Amino acid sequence: MKVAFVTGSSRGIGRAVADLLTENGYAVVYSGTRPDRPSDLAAERDYIACDVADPKAREKAFAHILHTYRRLDLFVSNAGVAPLQRRDILETDEESFDRVMSINLKGAFFMCQAAARMMLETRQAGDTPRMVIVSSMSAYTSSTSRGEYCVSKAGLSMTAKLFADRLAGEGIPVFEVRPGIIDTDMTRVVHEKYDRLIAEGLLPVPRFGTPRDVANVVLACASGLLDYSAGQVLNADGGFDLRRL
Numbered sequence: 001m002k003v004a005f006v007t008g009s010s011r012g013i014g015r016a017v018a019d020l021l022t023e024n025g026y027a028v029v030y031s032g033t034r035p036d037r038p039s040d041l042a043a044e045r046d047y048i049a050c051d052v053a054d055p056k057a058r059e060k061a062f063a064h065i066l067h068t069y070r071r072l073d074l075f076v077s078n079a080g081v082a083p084l085q086r087r088d089i090l091e092t093d094e095e096s097f098d099r100v101m102s103i104n105l106k107g108a109f110f111m112c113q114a115a116a117r118m119m120l121e122t123r124q125a126g127d128t129p130r131m132v133i134v135s136s137m138s139a140y141t142s143s144t145s146r147g148e149y150c151v152s153k154a155g156l157s158m159t160a161k162l163f164a165d166r167l168a169g170e171g172i173p174v175f176e177v178r179p180g181i182i183d184t185d186m187t188r189v190v191h192e193k194y195d196r197l198i199a200e201g202l203l204p205v206p207r208f209g210t211p212r213d214v215a216n217v218v219l220a221c222a223s224g225l226l227d228y229s230a231g232q233v234l235n236a237d238g239g240f241d242l243r244r245l
Contacts (some may be wrong), residue, residue: 003069004222005029005061007052007111010038012184013134016211017076017218026074052079052107053128062114071122075115078134080104082149082186083170085240087109089147097148101109104152108133109159119172131167132221133160134214137237138158139178157233164231173230175221180237183208204239 004021008014010032018028022045030047032038037047046068050061051161065072081103083096112131119129138150139157167174181194181203183185191208198206214236220226221234235241 002024002073003027003029003065003071004074004076005065005072005115006076006078009076010034010041012186013179013182014076014078014151014212016215017078017134020215021074021076021222022214022220026222027069029061029069031061031079050079051103052111053102054107055110056232058107058114059112062118066118066122067226069146070155071124071127072115072129073127074130074132075119075216076132076134077108077112077115079111080134080136080152083146086145089144092147097151100148100152101155104149105155105159107112107146112162112163115170116167118119120200128224128227129172130222130224130227131163131172132177132218133163133174133216134177134179134181135160137178137180137235137240139168141240151182157206160233164236168230173221173227175226175230176223176233177214177217178233178235178237178241179214180240182214182236183210197227202240203237204242204244207238209236209238 004026006018009030018030022028030045031050033051035049041047050063051057081100083100118227123129135156136153139153143150157176164174182209217234217236220239
């Protein structure tokens with residue numbers, strides 16, 4: 001059985017990804033920052049608390065996977081946060097900037113590093129481990145009320161390129177998946193704004209995306225059908241990236 005590790009999978013996009021991978025035969029390690037498993041997560045599913053910004057938590061998570069499964073076939077870097085308060089970039093403070101960057105970028109970078117090392121050390125002949133980095137349309141879209149988030153996602157996009165470049169020759173395809181406007185807790189505070197923009201024609205596909213929409217794209221990356229396209233960006237954004245006139 002193939003083993004997948006999905007960060008930030010206690011809810012939202014990560015949960016949808018982990019559930020879909022489970023449905024497709026993976027032994028999935030769910031994770032989140034809460035110390036106890038989510039109450040709605042079945043007892044037979046594996047859960048480990050992992051704050052990706054904490055080096056000791058990262059080490060503990062991968063030690064658990066190595067001890068329990070002795071392999072890692074798919075790593076999905078999904079954990080991320082928005083600023084606690086939306087502020088104009090002229091008002092952004094260092095505390096908020098450091099918090100967002102430590103989780104969304106620094107934590108993700110070193111989780112990918114640890115995952116890559118484990119894949120290289122544990123894979124068997126014929127195995128093709130894969131990595132998927134979930135970033136955001138904010139990697140290239142300006143939102144001046146949450147600049148630290150945009151900067152973190154732009155850096156995460158480069159992280160995906162770097163790992164794709166480094167690992168392609170090792171036979172480990174790496175992909176970047178960019179969600180657009182997805183109906184999650186993160187977008188709930190601006191739901192009315194996005195409803196209006198969508199109604200006014202912002203998206204060629206005129207609706208909010210769902211976590212399952214993003215999960216489907218991650219599953220496509222995991223399928224092996226895209227391996228010769230390693231390093232590619234796959235948009236799960238209702239066509240936002242078309243930048244139409």
